[in-house]
Amino acid sequence: MTDTANYPVLGFIGGGNMAQAIIGGLVNQGYPAQQIWVADPTQQQLDKLAEQWPINTTTDNSRVAGESEVLMLAVKPQVMKVVAEALRETLAASPALVISIAAGIPVASLERWLGAETALVRCMPNTPALVMTGASGLYANAQVSQTQRQQAEQMMAAIGIAQWVEREELIDAVIAVSGSxxxxxxxxxxxxxxxxxxxxxxxxxxxxxxxxxxxxxxxxxxxxxxxxxxxxxxxxxxxxxxxxxxxxxxxxxxxxxxxxxxxxxxxxxxxxxxxxxxx
CATH class of the missing domain: 1.10.3730.10 (ProC C-terminal domain-like)
Known part of the structure; x- marks a missing residue:
């Protein structure tokens, strides 16, 4: 049996293509599926995920946030504000590293919606992640620890390469080069x-x-x-x-x-x- 002590509990809000790609990459590299939670509003989507891997699924976003040490927000940019604000109390009580893969949502906005003390990584992956050849750019706010940086990089390296940028505005260049x-x-x-x-x-x-x-x-x-x-x-x-x-x-x-x-x-x-x- 895999020792799960060295694997943080990973949560995904949204179970779409990018979440599936990351989950598949991690599980293929040996990440224990029982350490992964996914929340999605569509039960059919959750059933599909559960058929592929023995992960934990629910329609309750707050439950996933409460269980997770690393939480990925894999929802459309247009609904991010509503989703993030609904998680604020849960994350205040149970802090986690939050990784957003939504294009166009700056860290300042996420901090307003989730809480100023939230450890946040803004990530720009690209669609070749779906065939394990992705290229992702990462930016961390000041609350992110070195261990959390390593956790974020591990997640994105499961589907390709991951490169850090030290200024958030460079994420726009990442979008221009690899995102698009x-x-x-x-x-x-x-x-x-x-x-x-x-x-x-x-x-x-x-x-x-x-x-x-x-x-x-x-x-x-x-x-x-x-x-x-x-x-x-x-x-x-x-x-x-x-x-x-x-x-x-x-x-x-x-x-x-x-x-x-x-x-x-x-x-x-x-x-x-x-x-x-x-x-």
């Missing part, structure tokens, strides 16, 4: 597939070649000791086919367009913080 980043790559894949079809490939062949190329390029970049710019230069033979394509991207302003798009993304994150963080 998968969509940029999907858009590039989409464009490459369609271009391949126009050049005569079947949709199936063009898709398979595009996806495998994206996977291979990412793996090469991760395994390499040089940066992506150098890898790109090494693929480009002088006056060759790749160089011709890359020159077209450069002439079309691709680097500048990417920068502008990511600036727009970060700007929208700041706008959401103002919209969703209001009292």
């Amino acid at each position: 980043g998968p969509a940029y790559y999907f858009m590039m894949m989409e464009a490459m597939v369609e271009a391949g079809i126009k050049q005569g490939l079947s949709r199936e062949v063009s898709t398979e070649l595009t996806l495998q190329t994206a996977l291979g390029a990412a793996k090469m970049a991760q395994a390499s000791d040089v940066d992506p710019a150098e890898l790109r230069r090494r693929v480009c033979s002088p006056n060759g086919t790749t160089e011709r394509a890359v020159q077209r991207f450069q002439q079309g302003g691709l680097p500048e367009l990417v920068e502008q798009a990511m600036d727009d993304c970060a700007d929208r994150a700041r706008e959401m913080a103002l919209e969703l963080g209001q009292d």
